[in-house]
Amino acid sequence: xxxxxxxxxxxxxxxxxVTVELACIWFTFGGLVSFILALCGVGEVIQIxxxxxxxxxxxxxxxxxxxxLLKDSNEKxxxxxxxxxxxxxxxxxxxxxxxxxxxxxxxxRVISKDKQTFAVGEKVKIVEVQxxxxxxxxxxx
Numbered sequence: 001x002x003x004x005x006x007x008x009x010x011x012x013x014x015x016x017x018v019t020v021e022l023a024c025i026w027f028t029f030g031g032l033v034s035f036i037l038a039l040c041g042v043g044e045v046i047q048i049x050x051x052x053x054x055x056x057x058x059x060x061x062x063x064x065x066x067x068x069l070l071k072d073s074n075e076k077x078x079x080x081x082x083x084x085x086x087x088x089x090x091x092x093x094x095x096x097x098x099x100x101x102x103x104x105x106x107x108x109r110v111i112s113k114d115k116q117t118f119a120v121g122e123k124v125k126i127v128e129v130q131x132x133x134x135x136x137x138x139x140x141x
């Protein structure tokens with residue numbers, strides 16, 4: 001049984017490394033404990049029971065903690081991070097002419113989402129990205 005537990009431990013460890021989904025690591029823990037028990041001469045039935053108990057307990061107790069630690073952070077990209085922000089117009093927005101705002105020292109073209117006209121100095125709120133332009137609506141003063 002020593003070789004069986006060695007194969008179970010290594011194969012589940014390799015599968016976990018390849019998938020990185022926390023799917024097999026629990027069996028790796030159980031296989032490792034059962035491998036040690038087999039080296040100590042413990043009976044096969046006990047090894048199997050311990051394998052199952054360790055795998056289930058490690059799954060139940062460690063998975064929520066690991067998922068929390070490894071959770072994806074959905075950080076906004078640079079462009080997405082400016083949606084909802086308010087800026088001062090540097091040039092007028094007309095129906096046929098985009099305006100301009102500056103964000104972190106970079107000039108951006110902006111157009112009105114509702115085909116409204118905005119004067120220089122008015123506050124506009126970015127509501128959407130369309131290509132290389134921002135769609136804006138009236139911002140809060």
